Amino acid sequence: MAKLLSFAGSAWAIVSAILTSVSAASLPQPRADVSACKLKANQSVYLSAGFGYDLNCAPSVGTLSAFMIFVDFSDQSATESSPDILRDFFLPAAADWYSTSSYGALDLSVTADTSRFYRMPATAVSYNWERGLTAEVHERYIQDALAAYNATIPPVDVLYIVPTANASAITYSPTFVGDVRTRDGTYVARKSVTFGYDGYRTWGFLVLNHETGHTMCLPDYYPYNGSATGLFIGGWDLMGLISGPSPDYFAWDKWRLGWLVDSQVDCVAEPGQTSHVLSPVEVVGGKKAVVVKHNDTEALVIEVRSSTGLDTKSCAAGVLLYTVSTIIETGEGPVNVLNVTPGSGGCAGDELNDATLTLNGINSYTIADWGVKVTVVATNGEDFKLTIDVL
Structure with a gap:
């Protein structure tokens, strides 16, 4: 008879309290309803990185x-x-x-x-x-x-x-x-x-x-053309380099999979300056991402990564920036981590593995083509306060 086994499977604290008590009207706020940043999947693009891709996907919740x-x-x-x-x-x-x-x-x-x-x-x-x-x-x-x-x-x-x-x-x-x-x-x-x-x-x-x-219909984030495995995202997500130092899934995909709820994501879709406080992707609770909508098929995602949880081997905690495209197929670069520390040499074997903004290091990055500037203005432990300027 077959044997069957189942597996189911400080000072900042005061400042933070003051900030959270300030009325919403006195602080810059996200400029759009979060649904505006849920880029729709393109059903003709294999494993499109947008919302609602339909290929009889396995359940993620x-x-x-x-x-x-x-x-x-x-x-x-x-x-x-x-x-x-x-x-x-x-x-x-x-x-x-x-x-x-x-x-x-x-x-x-x-x-x-x-x-x-x-x-x-x-x-x-x-x-x-x-x-x-x-x-x-x-x-x-x-x-x-x-x-x-x-x-x-x-x-x-x-x-x-x-x-x-x-x-x-x-x-x-x-x-x-x-x-x-x-x-x-x-x-x-x-x-x-x-x-x-x-x-x-x-x-x-x-x-x-x-x-x-x-x-669950997630695409590959490594290149199919034989280039280095970390070409597009370094070692920041398991769907790229499996043995990378920071394998936890991107906040974008956690949102698509239903692991993050809409209230944990800020959406920016109009010009102006907004202010945000993000907690690391690796820990439970809190705001996890800011999505800046560029158009109906592209967005910039900002999240915080730490050396905790599934990312204990991370060599560069901080604010990670990457672009998402819903019209680029799996293996062709639907997600690209932005190298905010060019020429650094990287860490843990890849140039992109230290591509994070920090308060005391490189704390600001501008995507000139998109007219977007992201700046780290304060930290509270592993939480980061950011401003985002959209021209």
């Missing part, structure tokens, strides 16, 4: 249900004592990661059949598992795994297929974004993540969080 099976191959067979070893490699750390990043809004609930490895009908090498893997071959691999499993799986949001760590020919971990069905047409899941050797060799459990991000 509540429970995301998944089923995990384990496979091996005649040419690269399992030598692990039990699939439990591989289950524990990915879980429950990945579920905990989502609980933390989502402020408790998302429960990754994975049922894993750890009774045995199911033998695939073809050799690992025969799948030609390299970059450029076709959707057809990927689907055949998934259907081969389901045939090898040969048991009913109650419909779930995501099917995880985990190969033995000896399967070096299954080189990387792509996500299949279409409906998952058996060869006889039985519906199984909205999406499937097929893990590869890169998880064991390089990325660790975070590969599950990255790929599951795709099941």
